[in-house]
Amino acid sequence: MDAPFEYVFPAIRGVQASREYYISMCPLRLIPKIFIFDEEELVPELRAQRVLNKARVPEIARYITRNRDGYIFSAITASIDAEVNFEPLASGAEGSRVGLLHIPMKARFIINDGQHRRAAIEMALRETPDLGDETIAVVLFLDIGLKRCQQMFADLNRYAVRPSRSIGVLYDHRDEPAELARLVVLSSPLFRDVVEMERSTLSMRSRKLFTLSAIYNATSSLVSGLDANQGFEDKRRLASEYWDEVAKHFPEWTLVRERKISAGEVRQDYIHSHGIVLQALGKAGSALIRDSKVPWKPKLKALKKVNWARSNTKFWEGRAMLGGRVQKADQNVTLTTNLIKKFLGLTLSPEERRVEDAYVKGRNGN
Template identity: 45%
Template sequence: MNFSYTFPALRGIQAGREFYTVMCPLRLIPKIFLFDEDEIPVEHRAQRLMNRSRIPDITNYILENPKDYIFSSLTASVDGTMRFKEASDEMKDIGQLTISLDSKFLINDGQHRRAAIEEALRISPELGDETISVVFFHDLGLTRSQQMFSDLNRHAVNTTSSIGILYDHRDQLSLITKSLISGIPLLERYTDREKVSLSKNSPKLFALNHVFNTTSRLINKRKGEIISEQEKEFVTEFWEHLCVSIPEWQEVIKKKLSPRELRIQSIVAHGIFLESLGIVGYYLYRYHPDEWQSYIKKLKNIDWSRENKEDWQGRAYSNTGRINKNGETIQLTANLIKSKIALPLTEQEQKIESKFKEASLNG
């Protein structure tokens, strides 16, 4: 190997095969992994094609958090000559890994991180001296790369969106949501901070992601966006007023009704109800900024019972009685809430409503 890369490395063994972990400067990542995976026949491709829409988010994460971003290791197959030189007889698994320059490198895990690193380096070249760990597997002919990708992802379990919100200490919307839950007794006591949906026997009323999604709808802001002080104040006041305007919730906090019983009896213990109110709240924020509280008080007079099929069947739940939360049913539920508290529908909302009523008549 006349021309090669050389890295300080740790050697390990899995399934009887050697593999190597190296610390690689970020500036080398785009240079090493030049192999265009789009040109690889699908039968030899290690991963699905790259979803390029993910790259800007990862790039911004690096650039916006230069003091505390964190990346896990890249994992790659190497089709080429590799040689490990032990540091000494006493430290046989510490040494130098040399890889020929004409080797082909194929990422098994981390292709989006690699692309984001390349983009970040174009904007902040000084990041090039920082490092990322890379795990290299020797794979002549890249014959094992697909199975490696499958095995690496076989037991992966994505965290719930609620856990993602709970652990996010940068995003303003996540921070506001957690502040609401900590500061409002009903939310603090009856919000499950880990699950995204509640079982019928759960002692909680809400899931954290439901509160997050509702708050997002209230001010029409998404994760990562800047939130003004005025918007923060509105969100807090809205939730405070809402929590005392739903009699059924007050029954729960007074221990006169259990969350399980409320979930069976009413739509107010389900995420579709909360997110529908988020839509209503945003309309009030835009068009009734000085009198929205009076509209929220009217919620006390609405029959939220699941026995009220005339109102909620086909909107909040299906003909079988199962809660059916999706974009359309959330909007249909919000439409009816708006009409019950004397708010007009927007042009788009009216189109959805007309389509629903036409389908109901034909059904």
């Protein structure tokens, strides 16, 4: 009787929880063929992954194709529903761990971790077929009857912690806005000392006044809508100049840097150190700089006229706060931007006017 058709993978054999598993390198062109993903064929009780979020796939595929010399993927983890045969290449304790893994072609492969990577690889291969010769690590667990695959998914994600937004900005050297935010912080005499570079939330005891993620959002809002012909260095220079000028009108920021008052006190008593106000200052600043009729720096003096105290509920309740708590929704950012633009003498956009009218109507009980 002829031997059954099979896949043969070079592999390393390991043991976890008294069970064998295998690590291999698989050419990208084989990933869509071997790890077939059709969630419609699998009932929820058998699926070992979330339902595929198709909106994520093109983004990951673009990441591959636009970073041919620098993309990186972690291993795909899958369960094999089949009897396999591992053929060591040598004898002895060390030699027996490396060999050839024989898997029958009738085997079922269920992805435990990596379904979006698999779908993105398939999409990227359509655009760039020569990617097929590159490889990705694959971790294969034996799971006859697929009895453990769902528990494996739960265990693989049990202690996964998504990095904070700030540390994502700090480490991302491909994203231009992230690079811009980092350089603005590092070049600013004020920000360099009062920005938390890793965490995206601040405790009352933190000596930092802002988070890097808040500076990222604010600076991105500032440079958006500016002249498309401006290069990166022009944007960096402009952003640094703008935030240095803004800082002159918030004496509490300087007092925190000089350790004369605590950052916690300022965050508790004033709203101008919170991310929503920074982003609103960025959006208002973008409109101010685009208005070339007048020099923009003198206009920022009007910021001193604003009562930034959190106790000033007339200004901030329903606009930047709800029940005394700072809000971050898009509508709150717009309403906060509107107030700043009013003090700066700037005209609201049609969308900002719509949001403002709805806010005023609600406050008046109409």
